[in-house]
Amino acid sequence: MDSWVRFNAQSQAKEKVIRAAQYACTLLGYTLQKGGAAAQLHKIICQLEAHMSLTRKLLRLGNSVEALEAAKRAIHLSDSMLRLCLTIGHLNRAMYFACDNILWAGKTGLISNLDQHKWSQRSFRYYLFTLILNLTRDVYELNLLMECEARNRATKSPPSPYPSTALPADHQTYSSSPAALPTVGLPVISVWLRRQFHLLVTVLYSNPPLLLDLLKNSCDIFIPLDRLGIYPTGTGFVGACGLASSVLSILTIIHPWLKLKP
Template sequence: MDAWVRFNSQSQAKERVFRAAQYACTLLGYTLQKGGAAAELLRTVSQLEAHMSLTRKLLRLGNSVEALEAAKRAIHLSDGVLRLCLTVSHLNRAMYFACDNVLWAGKTGIISKLDQQKWSQRSFRYYLFALILNLTRDVYELRLLMECEARYRATKSPPSPFPSNSSPADHLSSPSSPDAPATVALPVLSAWLRRQLHLLVTVLYSNPPLLLDLLKNSCDVFIPLDRLGIYPTGSGFVGACGLASSVLSIITIVHPWLKLKP
């Protein structure tokens, strides 16, 4: 099992490059279509995109094993939220890759009379759920880091009239304080929002792996949303999001310290 995981990891960089090329073709095809390019050129770009997609599916053969191994490691995490999000996410990724392998077999003719539309929709559902869990994990870690940073600032600065984990609205509406006029509430709320925004930017700036993972998952989530018809955005937007997330993935492979752990 470990030998297969090590072998399979060597193809991840190639798969990311082909993924970037595939979504670049998607974006290029959309741009050419909007520009009124010839039908022959559009057909060539579409065929190139299909070849890139099929090559990616070939490179992802066996990725389910790696995802299951990652789920086995995640189930031993001490943090309950991380354990739940990562374990279920990896299990959904394993199912997504399994459906993707079936699709590859159908496209190459190994499995005849395969309902490719059905299996494609099934794979994107697993992919979407995995991305939602990954984003939940990112937001959870972001919240923990913001609370830690807020506590650190509280020890280095005079006490604030509002605790770091509450908003001005909580105090303005509390029974122990009189109703404040809008002229007082708005500046207080604005100052609190500025502090929270500054805290968010500080945390993300000092944690590049979390920032990259949040950006990558945020871009990726629009792909299954569009493919499943939940939130159609068009091939141009999907191509741009896929290309951006692929570049971010390549960066984390080239610089492993930028990959969010665990």
């Protein structure tokens, strides 16, 4: 089992490169179609994209085993939220790869009379749920880091000269006039939003793995949303999102420290 996981990890880089090329072809085909290019050229690009998709499915044979092993590791995490998101996410990823393997067998003729549309839709549903769980995990970790950063800033900031229970005189004046409350609340909300945005930027800047994972999952989620017809965005947008997420995935392979752990 361990030897298969190690062998499978070596093919991930090739799969990501082919994935980037596949979505580059998708984007190129959309651009050529909009630009009024020759139909024969557009057909060649579409055929090249289909061949790359089939090659990727071949390289992903057996990836369900790796996903199941990752689920077995995630179930022992101490954080309950991370344990839930990662374990269920890896199990859904295993089901996604299993459906993808069956779809590959149908496309190559190993399984005759396979309803490829049904299995493709089933595969994308598992993929979508996996990405939702991944994004939930990213937002959860981001929230934890923002709370930690806010506490660190609070301990470093000087104490306020006013008691927390006391209200300034102008606040008491405004509180007696209901019509003036919105004019007081809006600047307070604006200051709070600026502080939260600055906190968000600080946390993401100091945590590149989380930033890359959040961007990658945010790009990827538009692919199953479009394929399932939940939120159609068009071939060009799907191609751009797939290409961007593929490049980010390649970066995490070239620089392993950029991969979000666990």
